[in-house]
Amino acid sequence: MNKAKKSGNQALKDIIMFLINSVKKNFITKIIFFALSLVLWFYINLQKDFETILNIPINIANIQKGKTLLNPIPSHVRMKIRSKGKALLMSDFNNEIFLEIDASGFADSVNVRLSTDQFVNTSNKDIDPVSIYQPVELIIQFDRLEIKKVPVVLNAEIDLKSGYLKTGKYTQQPESVLVSGPEAKVKNIKEIESVKIVKKDLDKDFSEKISLLLQDSASIKYSSKTVSVFQMIVRKGVTTFKTPVQILNKSDKINLIIDPVAIDINVTGPVNELHMISSGDFIVTADVSKLDKASNKIPLKIKSEIKLEWESEINEVKAIQY
Known part of the structure; x- marks a missing residue:
């Protein structure tokens, strides 16, 4: 009885394994045939005319x-x-x-x-x-073609950090743009303004490429769509220059000296520009013909071509005759 039962179980196992192996072989075959059919269908359809x-x-x-x-x-x-x-x-x-x-x-x-x-x-x-x-x-619709040059206007608010100054030449490129398009539209354009920018507490060079506000850019062409600007920014400094006082219009018959013989001139400006200044950039004179006999003092006249801020606490000298 047990022997017959074992034979029956073995037969069942053999049938199951046969079915599994058959399914595996057929599945791989079906996949291959399906892929080939798909490629063939795709190729045939690609040769057909389609509308889109x-x-x-x-x-x-x-x-x-x-x-x-x-x-x-x-x-x-x-x-x-x-x-x-x-x-x-x-x-x-x-x-x-x-x-x-x-x-x-x-x-x-x-x-x-x-x-x-x-x-x-x-x-x-x-x-x-x-x-x-x-x-x-x-x-x-057509119109006469008009081409003209208009200035670029920078719309910017730039504030420097305390103790800093602008120095050197401000550069802007381009300073103007060519505008071309229908006359009816181009004739109303007087200038091109940039997008507004705001910079606060700057303590380094200002360098930006800024977009321009282009009117009706679908109809009008512009030679540039941006403007590049540059401004050097440096620390502010103060330098004192001791400058001798020159006496003018003194008669050879008069023995006269002045006190002081030199004055301090304080110059405030960008540190890089202060290095290029010397006392020789100032001419200080005392004209004896302007002598105030009551006080024995002569007013000073200071001349200079430098563009920076400068000042002197002394505006007159004492004349001493001997």
């Missing part, structure tokens, strides 16, 4: 000399095209197909109906236009 709707660019060619568009037109048209599935799958067209409107015969405003006859294909693929969806008509 795309947004393609609109170009206007041969605009008359001295004319330009008054208002921009839509940049793209929604259009149905027909091509092989392979061509549609493997290309983004990248402006290789477009609608082109010949404006050589247009001098003024005109309504143009878009059609498949305006379709241009510069790709190496077989693509046929089917129909136009949107827009189906364009209003094209």
Whole structure:
């Protein structure tokens, strides 16, 4: 009895293993056949013609000399095209197909109906236009082309940190821009302003590239869209220069000396510019003809061509005759 039971269990195990091995072999075979079928189906369908709707660019060619568009037109048209599935799958067209409107015969405003006859294909693929969806008509307006130069105005609030000063030449590039476009719009542009910027407590050089506020940039072209500015910023310093006093208009018959014979001149400015100044940049004179006999004092006159802030606490000298 036990022997018969064991034989029955073994037979059941053999049947189960056979089924498992059969399923494995059939599954791999089915996967292979499915993959081959999918590739074959894909290849066959890629050879068929398909229709699809795309947004393609609109170009206007041969605009008359001295004319330009008054208002921009839509940049793209929604259009149905027909091509092989392979061509549609493997290309983004990248402006290789477009609608082109010949404006050589247009001098003024005109309504143009878009059609498949305006379709241009510069790709190496077989693509046929089917129909136009949107827009189906364009209003094209022309105006005289005007070109002029206008100044760039920087809109900036710049505050320096305490103890710092601007130094050197302020540079701005460009200082003006060329503006070109329809006369009706360009004639109203007097200047180009930058985007407003605010800088607080600056203690280092100011260098920025700032965007310009461009009016109607769809219709008007600008030679630059940004302005670059630079201003050197350095620490403020104070330097004292001891400068001798020159006596003017003294008669040879008069024995006279002055006190003091030299004065201190304090100059405040950027430290890098203070290094380039000397006492020789100041001329201090005492004109004896201006002598106040009551006080025996002569007013001082100080001349200098330096552009920095300077001062002296002494504005007169004592005249001593002997």
